[in-house]
Amino acid sequence: MTERIKLAFATGSDDLIATLLEKMAALFPDVPLYLVSEFPPPGAGVPWIRWYPAKDVSENMARVAAATAGKDVVLAGIILQPRMPYWAMRWAAARRWPWRLIVFNENLDHFMLRPRSLPVMAKHFWWRTKNFVRWETRPGGTAYTIVWRLLHPRAFLRPIAYWMARVSGAVAFGSVVRMLGSRGPLPDGRGSESHGHGAESRDWDDRLRSAEAVQTVSLDLGEQQRALEGNQAVVSQDSGDGLPAGITVVIPSRNGRQLLERLFESLLPQAPEEIIVVDNGSSDGTADWLRGLGISFDCSKEPLSFAAAVNRGIARARYSRTCLLNNDMVLEPGFFGALLKPFDREPELFAVTAQILFPENVRREETGKAMYHRSKTGEFPVWCETPIGGEDGTWVLYGSGGCTLYDTLKLRALGGMGEQYTPAYVEDLDIGWRAWRRGWPTVFAAGARVLHLHRSTTSKYYTAEELAGALERNYARFAAGSNSRVIWREALDRLNLLAARQEPVKAAERALFGAWWEPWRQPQAAEGDDSPLALCGGAVAVFPGLAATGRRRVLIAAPYLPFPLSHGGAVRMFNLMREGFKDFDQILLVFVAELAAPAAELLAICNEIVLVRREGSHLLPSSARPDVVEEHDRPEFRAALAATLRKWRPDIVQLEFTQMGVYADACRPAKTILVEHDITFDLYYQLLQDKEDYDTRRQYGNWLMFE
Incomplete structure (x- = not known):
């Protein structure tokens, strides 16, 4: 006989989930209840089917189908709660079990999609409509805002200014017009980027000639100090780039x-x-x-x-x-x-x-x-x-x-x-x-x-108000000339947020109203990506170790610290590094949960340790790669890897564990070595032999292709 079950889809706030389970447990009390949710059940004894909000609905429903295979779903319950971001889960349940769907509101009253439920459904939607109208006609509601702006036309200026600036930036950053802000090479032959405009901007040729012509007292203080000490004057050596070192x-x-x-x-x-x-x-x-x-x-x-x-x-x-x-x-x-x-x-x-x-x-x-x-x-x-x-x-x-x-x-x-x-x-x-x-x-x-x-x-x-205005205006100018859509968009979003407050921040409001023209006025920075934002976002910290010896260099990229020796993987990595230290200079680039000073035992065998904070999250997108690989493919680590390669120019990059192989292409021209502790797809194969599971089988397939 087919087993009958009930499914509760946790599509409401956390405080309603326990009550939802109680309500559904009371319906067909002899039928087991399963919870489909983003987070574990609030109490023990309820089988859990995990729902990943960032993954495709099809993948999530395949997980639900695998968990309910061979079972008859007699009820599928969802919560219709306003402003809760679970519509994908609600629609998935409604499409899969439309005639067994039971709908709860935030008061946990419920109805099913049945003709006899039409009066209850009508009552529910009338109640919801009244709440919607009440919300929309009060401050904060869209309808209220539109009417208020119609009665106060000046209120349209802020959103208009915001969208004008968004469009202006999108056009200007991809336009040849930005080239109008550039200047020719400087006297040293290098290219230049003009920073000024109008009367304030003087050509650097004029600056250098002007500086040479200025008749002022000039004294080399370093030479004076040495002369006072009775030493011979020391002539500064040329730095190799056209100016004397100093x-x-x-x-x-x-x-x-x-x-x-x-x-x-x-x-x-x-x-x-x-x-x-x-x-x-x-x-x-x-x-x-x-x-x-x-x-x-x-x-x-x-x-x-x-x-x-x-x-x-x-x-x-x-x-x-x-x-x-x-x-x-x-x-x-x-x-x-x-x-x-x-x-x-x-x-x-x-x-x-x-x-x-x-x-x-x-x-x-x-x-x-x-x-x-x-x-x-x-x-x-x-x-x-x-x-x-x-x-x-x-x-x-x-x-x-x-x-x-x-x-x-x-x-x-x-x-x-x-x-x-x-x-x-x-x-x-x-x-x-x-x-x-x-x-x-x-x-x-x-x-x-x-x-x-x-x-x-x-x-x-300058007054505090004038300085606040200068800060907001100047940051908008910087963002407009950054040649970065990310910086520009986030700068505008911030100005818009500050200007939209009940008591608008006047400096932000003025900067927003003038922002639309800035992308066309400001000379643009060089083309490039936004990796410096990831590198300089607070997730990377550098700790110097031993002085470099000039030996061949090995950069070790690892998913966790080799010390303390808390498990077998750390023991293996540390012993390998301790032996490698005898013949090579070593740089360690490693993920950590929190930034903190590395252990002295590691600093004693490394020239430098670069820590990259990795914040764990279950909000991983659907991907053909294993979840562990997705978790470790971080823009902060990529940026730190590129910067470390540029700085140290290692001969070899040692990638610890299979998931770090995702960075192999970024290590060129250095040679790469992948150090595996396990053949991961074989591990998942063994797990499947013991117990069939949707996620295990999916990860097995992903690991098989990745490795």
Whole structure:
């Protein structure tokens, strides 16, 4: 005799599921009840058929069919609850068992699709219609919103502005019109990207000629320091890229003599080769004071934006590295050494940014570890993560314009800081992103530490409202010139969200209304993908180990840490690495559940460890690949792998476990070795011999094809 069963489809909120099971258990009490749901049953004793919301309906229903094969479904219950995203599950149940469907509302009243249920159905739909009308005619409802906007026509401006900007960006990013914003090569022969527009944008040819013609006091402070110590003057060696090796420090300052005095106490002892202060509309005697000290300066009678001020210094820089410093910084000893070190390891590096500290009892508003975060709540998309102990060299989206060391020629090749960003904010993000699009990374140097006194010059001359407006406007300009549809769309979504609040954020509203024209005004960054957003999204952290020895290099890509030795796979990996350490330099790139300092036992056998946080999820799409492979194919890991390959150029990439084979093609030109602990499809075959199961058989087929 065919077994009879009941199916409860969990298509309501969690608080209703237990009651749904009670209600359905009372119907035909002798018939077993099964639960079809995204999550396990609230209590024991109910067989569970899992439903994966991100997978195709056909795959989910095949799972249900396999679990109910040979059984007669006498009831299939669903919940019709408003604003619960389970319509695919509801329709699947209705199509498969239309005459055995039992429908519950959120009060757990129910009816079936029977003629005798027509009065109950009519009552239900009338009740639902009244609720719908009530919802739609109150604030928040679509009908209410449309009527309100018709009575207040200005309210249509926000959605119109939003969609105009969306369309404008979509057209501009794929248009040759963006080429109108580009300029010819700079004097060093490299291509340039124009950042300014209108009267603010001066050609770099003019900048360099102007800098050569300026008659100001200039003194090599490094040579002066050595002369004072009685040593011979040391001539800087050429860096190999057209400028002598050394550091030019550029400090913009406006009426900041007292701050400069404090800064110089920590700066001068570290003896950078050149210091240029851009005296920016000061009236406190800064220029005369600097002249007395013999420090090079560039004086502007009129106040300049931050970008325009530092560009004057960048144009005059004589050395291969340029450090931009705010005047309210205090440097810790070893500051420049820590900033220079990463350039030796990674030739294509664009910038190295310092770790920013704040005085005691002052909230740490920035750290230097700048990351991109995707938020749906209106938060600013770029913020600083707190560094992890031992972390150093992690890739960041950009370097703070107040404490970052740049490659001078690359900085000039990009056209310097964007002078459209007035009076300040976002220009450092813009230049960092443009560099990433050229393949020039920025990294975080934890050992280069500065104390930020945070006595902002801008707040002295602009109101909080003006600065908030500048931030929103400038970020919109950056997004428009990013040549990234992701950045542009998310920037617009955020502005739209802030402008749509009951009390609109005025700065966001103004930026949104002006956004439609920005993609056509802003010169576009180079073509490229958005992998830097994944790499610099807070999921990747770098930890240096032993110094490289020059031996052949092996990059090990693993799904979990080899230490501690918590299971057989870790033991095997660790022993293999411990033996490999005797003959090779080793870099470990590995998935972790949480970012934390690696064990000393691993750091003792690796030159570098790169951790990638992997957040587990059951929301995997339908795929011909095994679920484990889908779980480990992450954009963050791909981006970290590409960056690590570029940095270390390993001879061999050792892929640990079969699922990591998905990265084999990305490892070229390095040779790849796949280290398997199990032949996975054979394992699934053995499981099927013991017990037939839909998911096991599907994974067996996927593994067979993948391996």
